[in-house]
Amino acid sequence: MPIEVLMPALSPTMEKGNLSKWLKKEGDSVKSGDIIAEIETDKATMEVEAADEGTLGKILIPAGTADVAVNTPIAVILSEGEKASDIKNAKLAASFETPAEASAKAGVSKGEGGQSKAPDAPAPQAAADPDIPDGTEMMSMTMREALRDAMAEEMRRDTDVFVMGEEVAEYQGAYKVTQGLLQEFGGKRVIDTPITEHGFAGLGVGAALAGLKPIVEFMTFNFAMQAMDQLINSAAKTLYMSGGQMGCSIVFRGPNGVAARVAAQHSQDYSAWFSHIPGLKVIAPSNAADAKGLLKAAIRDPNPVIFLENEILYGHSSPVPKLDDFVLPIGKAKIVRAGNDVTIVAWSMGMDYALKAAEELSKDGIAAEVIDLRTLKPMDTDTIIASVQKTGRAVTVEEGWAQSGVGAEIAARIMEKAFDYLDAPVARVSGKDVPMPYAANLEKLALPSVAEVVAAAKAVCYR
Amino acid sequence: MAVAQKNPNANAKEPASLAVPDFSKEQDLSAYRSMLTIRRFEEKAGQMYGMGLIGGFCHLYIGQEAVVVGMQMVLKDGDQVITGYRDHGHMLACGMDAKGVMAELTGRAHGYSKGKGGSMHMFSVDKGFFGGHGIVGAQVPIGTGLAFANQYRGNDRITLTYFGDGAANQGQVYESFNMASLWKLPVIYVIENNRYAMGTEITRASAEVNLSRRGLSFNIPGEQVDGMDVRAVKAAGDKAAAWCRAGKGPFILEMLTYRYRGHSMSDPAKYRTREEVDKVRTMHDPIDMARHRILEKKFANEDGLKKIDAAVRDLINDAAEFATHDPEPDVSELYTDIYR
Numbered sequence: 001m002p003i004e005v006l007m008p009a010l011s012p013t014m015e016k017g018n019l020s021k022w023l024k025k026e027g028d029s030v031k032s033g034d035i036i037a038e039i040e041t042d043k044a045t046m047e048v049e050a051a052d053e054g055t056l057g058k059i060l061i062p063a064g065t066a067d068v069a070v071n072t073p074i075a076v077i078l079s080e081g082e083k084a085s086d087i088k089n090a091k092l093a094a095s096f097e098t099p100a101e102a103s104a105k106a107g108v109s110k111g112e113g114g115q116s117k118a119p120d121a122p123a124p125q126a127a128a129d130p131d132i133p134d135g136t137e138m139m140s141m142t143m144r145e146a147l148r149d150a151m152a153e154e155m156r157r158d159t160d161v162f163v164m165g166e167e168v169a170e171y172q173g174a175y176k177v178t179q180g181l182l183q184e185f186g187g188k189r190v191i192d193t194p195i196t197e198h199g200f201a202g203l204g205v206g207a208a209l210a211g212l213k214p215i216v217e218f219m220t221f222n223f224a225m226q227a228m229d230q231l232i233n234s235a236a237k238t239l240y241m242s243g244g245q246m247g248c249s250i251v252f253r254g255p256n257g258v259a260a261r262v263a264a265q266h267s268q269d270y271s272a273w274f275s276h277i278p279g280l281k282v283i284a285p286s287n288a289a290d291a292k293g294l295l296k297a298a299i300r301d302p303n304p305v306i307f308l309e310n311e312i313l314y315g316h317s318s319p320v321p322k323l324d325d326f327v328l329p330i331g332k333a334k335i336v337r338a339g340n341d342v343t344i345v346a347w348s349m350g351m352d353y354a355l356k357a358a359e360e361l362s363k364d365g366i367a368a369e370v371i372d373l374r375t376l377k378p379m380d381t382d383t384i385i386a387s388v389q390k391t392g393r394a395v396t397v398e399e400g401w402a403q404s405g406v407g408a409e410i411a412a413r414i415m416e417k418a419f420d421y422l423d424a425p426v427a428r429v430s431g432k433d434v435p436m437p438y439a440a441n442l443e444k445l446a447l448p449s450v451a452e453v454v455a456a457a458k459a460v461c462y463r
Numbered sequence: 464m465a466v467a468q469k470n471p472n473a474n475a476k477e478p479a480s481l482a483v484p485d486f487s488k489e490q491d492l493s494a495y496r497s498m499l500t501i502r503r504f505e506e507k508a509g510q511m512y513g514m515g516l517i518g519g520f521c522h523l524y525i526g527q528e529a530v531v532v533g534m535q536m537v538l539k540d541g542d543q544v545i546t547g548y549r550d551h552g553h554m555l556a557c558g559m560d561a562k563g564v565m566a567e568l569t570g571r572a573h574g575y576s577k578g579k580g581g582s583m584h585m586f587s588v589d590k591g592f593f594g595g596h597g598i599v600g601a602q603v604p605i606g607t608g609l610a611f612a613n614q615y616r617g618n619d620r621i622t623l624t625y626f627g628d629g630a631a632n633q634g635q636v637y638e639s640f641n642m643a644s645l646w647k648l649p650v651i652y653v654i655e656n657n658r659y660a661m662g663t664e665i666t667r668a669s670a671e672v673n674l675s676r677r678g679l680s681f682n683i684p685g686e687q688v689d690g691m692d693v694r695a696v697k698a699a700g701d702k703a704a705a706w707c708r709a710g711k712g713p714f715i716l717e718m719l720t721y722r723y724r725g726h727s728m729s730d731p732a733k734y735r736t737r738e739e740v741d742k743v744r745t746m747h748d749p750i751d752m753a754r755h756r757i758l759e760k761k762f763a764n765e766d767g768l769k770k771i772d773a774a775v776r777d778l779i780n781d782a783a784e785f786a787t788h789d790p791e792p793d794v795s796e797l798y799t800d801i802y803r
């Protein structure tokens with residue numbers, strides 16, 4: 001069957017080119033790999049190679065033709081035994097079909113209204129928190145202990161779970177979160193790494209692609225910046241890039257956010273950074289129970305999870321239900337304090353400011369509803385919207401910077417979904433737009449404060 | 464003289480102490496004074512941390528003084544220095560003012576970074592000191608870039624890029640080695656091997672513990688040096704500097720040294736024994752050794768040394784006094800220095 005040679009594209013953006021020269025004449029025999037013509041664009045010149053063997057049966061586009069569209073047939077190659085006269089009647093072998101034509105034939109839907117429009121993103125689904133049976137004993141423990149217990153329980157449950165990071169084993173964790181794990185699980189499953197974040201994060205991803213379930217501790221998330229490429233380009237995207245074949249069940253955890261007096265390179269909130277990335281889940285608990293239930297969920301989750309802890313909160317104690325297997329749903333916010341006047345949305349350390357501010361506000365007769373986001377991605381928009389529909393006012397609190405921050409995202413969602421309910425613009429309380437200063441007085445000013453949350457709440461209440 | 468530590472690598476030769484050239488009277492006395500200044504400064508910083516005057520991380524250099532003092536003796540005007548967060552000694556060796564360094568530690572207005580940087584982040588354009596970096600290993604490509612600029616400008620300057628045994632495992636170190644050797648950049652990589660990275664002893668983190676060999680596959684020559692002997696440091700530094708200034712490219716000096724204090728101020732120190740620390744302290748202390756040498760060679764008598772000790776103490780007390788009474792930065796400084 002005669003074979004058409006098509007005008008090739010030299011680059012992904014090329015739409016047409018000039019056929020400058022034919023190097024073979026009609027009737028010449030060609031082998032696969034022979035250069036038969038030259039084409040050029042404003043950017044480059046390229047040689048056209050024959051991909052088939054036979055005789056150059058007919059040149060369809062003469063040399064010197066300008067602006068030949070990509071995929072236009074430029075010549076026909078005849079196989080052995082075929083004659084030029086076969087060309088006219090033959091159904092051409094290399095008949096070209098665009099991807100769109102192929103899709104249409106196969107009945108692939110074009111999206112709404114027949115236009116090539118992206119379908120709506122699926123709404124995230126999250127179960128409610130599990131019921132805690134009446135009479136369950138509550139144990140007061142620090143966030144540090146809760147996190148350790150979560151890891152220990154999951155490691156007992158699943159031998160594929162292991163912990164890796166700097167100083168996690170013999171030193172018992174730079175912030176003592178992995179205390180006792182080496183003693184219980186041994187050096188095979190609790191692994192001290194060299195200081196080589198990009199390397200061990202990538203190694204973790206590889207181990208996860210092979211089916212293990214690494215918990216990778218960053219001594220602090222400031223050092224995860226060394227590993228950013230593996231977190232974003234490998235961990236987050238591989239499932240999608242492999243068409244769903246290969247994902248990684250991996251947890252990257254460690255203290256995030258502002259610590260005390262350690263200056264610009266060691267004191268920063270990365271909440272917004274990670275919650276920008278499709279393919280990652282991002283969790284940032286504010287108390288021991290959430291830390292435990294969510295870390296257990298994160299370890300079981302088949303996706304890469306960024307688990308943002310907080311150095312200052314490690315030592316805070318709060319009640320944790322004494323249950324054999326206490327797991328919380330990822331993606332579910334929690335109303336921690338109910339109120340009708342203003343919604344305050346926070347997470348992690350921000351909850352500390354939010355709850356103290358709510359207490360202050362109550363003295364002035366303002367009842368704030370405080371929502372602990374707990375998971376930043378996927379974000380539980382429904383809980384926020386339902387609250388704002390009730391209160392008509394919202395304040396977000398974060399230690400990170402305002403621009404492109406999580407608060408900015410919350411404000412945008414409220415605007416999109418509850419615009420008509422708003423009685424005031426959403427207010428954001430955030431870290432100041434400066435690198436973290438070392439000096440005690442400047443550091444205090446750079447951080448959000450309870451007073452700022454109170455002032456923002458009063459402002460949106462016009463009080 | 465014996466090396467300060469047993470090198471865990473069996474292949475490592477003990478540095479040839481016999482070959483260590485003697486110092487002149489002036490050199491020995493000046494090195495002694497510089498090392499002592501650093502020691503006393505760090506002791507004072509430790510005390511002030513305990514009093515709550517210094518916050519956050521504070522990494523003391525006690526034990527390692529001979530390294531920066533010896534290397535500084537190699538440098539000429541215009542040469543540059545860059546290091547990590549254990550940087551107080553480097554700054555004092557570069558000639559930065561003890562008052563300004565101490566006031567930065569206390570986060571005050573007349574600290575080198577106006578109080579905004581703290582212990583880990585100080586700089587001095589005047590003295591060629593480029594920081595003061597908190598991210599382990601990040602100073603290595605930056606130091607390589609300083610050397611690139613020297614080569615680009617065609618001057619005779621060299622750059623000392625300091626980093627630790629722990630930092631030596633970061634990938635960007637090797638990316639830097641490759642470029643530095645490929646482009647023959649005038650940089651001396653000074654690896655301060657104090658045997659520990661926080662609580663991790665070098666053999667638990669490094670496949671090759673002879674760090675002077677880490678440049679082999681990039682064709683960068685390297686030497687192990689007794690980093691507790693300021694004369695050995697200076698001699699090795701001279702050789703490396705001559706190599707760099709001759710346009711032959713980078714050089715690696717692995718300084719075998721030891722830190723006496725914890726990694727930072729809060730360090731449970733369970734990873735090594737008290738005896739191990741005491742042994743180095745009593746047998747290989749760089750300052751004691753210099754002191755004995757000075758007395759033995761009669762470069763000074765006890766009285767002479769006491770005078771130096773007193774002068775150093777005064778200098779440090781003044782610095783502490785200054786750093787305690789200097790005001791905090793004005794709040795208007797919050798938004799300055801972000802752009803220029």
Ligand SMILES: Cc1ncc(C[n+]2csc(CCOP(=O)(O)OP(=O)(O)O)c2C)c(N)n1
Pocket residue numbers: 166195197219223226549597598599600626627628629630631655657659660661726
């Ligand atoms: C990228 C990065 N990871 C981890 C840390 C935390 N950290 C600070 S110092 C240190 C140990 C470094 O040891 P070494 O390089 O031997 O230098 P030394 O402290 O002994 O001078 C670690 C792990 C950091 N600052 N940066």
Ligand SMILES: [Mg+2]
Pocket residue numbers: 627628629655656657658659660661
């Ligand atoms: Mg070290």
